Amino acid sequence: MKILVAVKRVVDYNVKIRVRADGSGVETAGVKMSMNPFDEIAVEQAVRLKEAGLADDIVAVSIGPAQAVETIRSALAMGADRGVHIECDTMLEPLAVAKLLAAMVTREKPDLVLLGKQAIDDDANQTGQMLAQLLGWGQGTFASKLTVQGGAAEVTREIDGGLETLRLNLPAVVTADLRLNDPRYATLPNIMKAKKKPIDTLNAQDLGVDIRPRLTVLSVEEPPTRKAGQIVPDVATLVAKLKTEAKVI
Amino acid sequence: MRVLVLAEHDNITLKTQTLNAVAAAAVLGQADVLVVGSACHAVAEAAGRVQGVARVLYCDDARYEHALAESISPALVSLAPQYDALMAAATTTGKNIMPRVAAALDVQQISDICAVVSHDTFKRPIYAGNAIATVQSLDAKKVITVRTTAFEAAPASGGKAELVSLAAVDAPKLSTFVSQKLTHSARPELTSARVIVSGGRGMGSGENFALLEAVADQLNAAIGASRAAVDAGFAPNDYQVGQTGKVVAPELYIAVGISGAIQHLAGMKDSRVIVAINSDAEAPIFKIADYGLVADLFVVLPELAQALEQ
Numbered sequence: 402m403k404i405l406v407a408v409k410r411v412v413d414y415n416v417k418i419r420v421r422a423d424g425s426g427v428e429t430a431g432v433k434m435s436m437n438p439f440d441e442i443a444v445e446q447a448v449r450l451k452e453a454g455l456a457d458d459i460v461a462v463s464i465g466p467a468q469a470v471e472t473i474r475s476a477l478a479m480g481a482d483r484g485v486h487i488e489c490d491t492m493l494e495p496l497a498v499a500k501l502l503a504a505m506v507t508r509e510k511p512d513l514v515l516l517g518k519q520a521i522d523d524d525a526n527q528t529g530q531m532l533a534q535l536l537g538w539g540q541g542t543f544a545s546k547l548t549v550q551g552g553a554a555e556v557t558r559e560i561d562g563g564l565e566t567l568r569l570n571l572p573a574v575v576t577a578d579l580r581l582n583d584p585r586y587a588t589l590p591n592i593m594k595a596k597k598k599p600i601d602t603l604n605a606q607d608l609g610v611d612i613r614p615r616l617t618v619l620s621v622e623e624p625p626t627r628k629a630g631q632i633v634p635d636v637a638t639l640v641a642k643l644k645t646e647a648k649v650i
Numbered sequence: 651m652r653v654l655v656l657a658e659h660d661n662i663t664l665k666t667q668t669l670n671a672v673a674a675a676a677v678l679g680q681a682d683v684l685v686v687g688s689a690c691h692a693v694a695e696a697a698g699r700v701q702g703v704a705r706v707l708y709c710d711d712a713r714y715e716h717a718l719a720e721s722i723s724p725a726l727v728s729l730a731p732q733y734d735a736l737m738a739a740a741t742t743t744g745k746n747i748m749p750r751v752a753a754a755l756d757v758q759q760i761s762d763i764c765a766v767v768s769h770d771t772f773k774r775p776i777y778a779g780n781a782i783a784t785v786q787s788l789d790a791k792k793v794i795t796v797r798t799t800a801f802e803a804a805p806a807s808g809g810k811a812e813l814v815s816l817a818a819v820d821a822p823k824l825s826t827f828v829s830q831k832l833t834h835s836a837r838p839e840l841t842s843a844r845v846i847v848s849g850g851r852g853m854g855s856g857e858n859f860a861l862l863e864a865v866a867d868q869l870n871a872a873i874g875a876s877r878a879a880v881d882a883g884f885a886p887n888d889y890q891v892g893q894t895g896k897v898v899a900p901e902l903y904i905a906v907g908i909s910g911a912i913q914h915l916a917g918m919k920d921s922r923v924i925v926a927i928n929s930d931a932e933a934p935i936f937k938i939a940d941y942g943l944v945a946d947l948f949v950v951l952p953e954l955a956q957a958l959e960q
């Protein structure tokens with residue numbers, strides 16, 4: 402089985418982001434970047450399927466500027482076999498990303514596409530579902546468990562009321578939620594090995610996909626901030642204040 | 651503008667998040683509601699009573715029993731020509747289905763809107779709510795999911811919408827429902843509760859959540875949890891509040907043994923009153939709490955339950 406994993410380079414999840422003073426966006430210059438944590442989980446799942454003898458080829462795809470190669474190298478160091486970098490210097494929206502990935506799927510013909518359920522920068526939570534639609538495939542979103550057997554995948558999904566399990570005909574798209582697995586740290590020997598693994602470079606135009614934005618970002622602003630309140634000495638004071646001051650109980 | 655809102659339901663009851671989505675739709679124009687399900691007539695009737703709903707389109711077929719994205723999205727797509735916008739609450743159901751609809755219509759979806767600025771311009775949180783983007787859609791048709799806490803629910807009664815029955819729409823069978831394991835609780839639902847008592851890693855174990863239950867009992871509160879508590883197995887996944895869990899904005903949020911990671915704050919910082927109980931005075935949760943109590947939760951939770959009982 403062949404697996405395609407999509408990985409996105411985003412501002413590291415530990416960074417406290419700063420909104421640019423001119424409202425044009427969030428400052429990314431000189432900020433630590435990492436693989437989107439949900440994509441890391443997707444890569445880990447692909448590698449585990451390979452280790453279980455269920456997959457034999459893992460292709461990690463990233464779309465973005467030159468530095469996206471670093472993100473692909475991280476996936477290769479975790480155990481992906483090869484990478485494809487689709488070069489693009491403009492900010493892409495999920496629909497454009499899904500179309501580029503669909504074009505990659507046509508070229509690579511994987512049996513399974515794994516992605517994170519959302520990227521922690523734009524929090525859109527769209528790409529996997531859009532890709533599944535464009536390909537006419539089934540989808541298992543927000544996966545916390547994935548098993549593959551006999552041309553089908555069984556996916557347990559984290560839904561608002563609890564858990565739901567679906568069976569998907571392969572090929573299919575699965576998006577990873579937090580509890581699917583704990584991604585491994587790449588070891589130094591594997592990081593060295595990853596440097597020798599092949600990465601193809603393509604241009605977004607090569608894939609013949611219309612990636613023009615459909616949304617104009619008019620402004621980006623800080624959310625309203627909450628003021629820190631007061632420290633109360635004991636439970637009695639807390640209850641009294643909730644009753645008389647906040648009038649909430 | 652004509653807006654079609656996808657109803658969220660379990661074939662028996664209309665979920666309250668639909669009421670928030672209807673409220674957002676009403677800002678844009680005339681709202682119709684689409685109920686797709688199996689033996690879900692009661693849901694269609696409930697949707698018809700929601701104030702501000704013009705028509706309820708009602709598509710009842712056995713194939714829709716489990717709200718699979720692959721079967722529901724073609725129903726929405728088939729109705730799209732009659733509408734300027736398609737909307738759903740940003741629940742796991744809405745998030746699962748709407749991007750499929752958007753891709754089928756070649757539309758860039760606008761996720762999780764928290765404000766309607768105009769017919770084509772919306773505000774939405776990015777970076778776990780640490781920034782708010784105002785985006786203008788160039789697509790002729792809009793596909794939108796709604797952050798339910800940002801729109802006050804439309805009244806569930808008083809409306810008298812026309813019910814229109816529709817035929818099911820064919821879709822290739824790509825997925826099959828196997829099973830579900832829903833958390834049963836007599837408590838109010840997390841996303842619509844007036845009060846939430848939430849526990850973090852500091853709770854130490856799942857058994858200790860009983861201390862939260864005792865407090866929640868006094869306040870008719872829902873129980874929530876941080877990601878750390880869910881990861882540690884103290885609470886089921888559907889209790890999780892945060893960037894990737896549920897977004898809540900109750901009147902009162904009591905965070906117990908929760909340090910206040912950005913990802914957690916993203917899910918609860920719009921609560922009206924926040925109380926933090928934590929033994930670590932440096933915990934970031936105190937920076938956003940209205941009332942902080944620096945104390946051992948194992949001592950003060952029983953005290954709190956008792957004080958509330960009186």
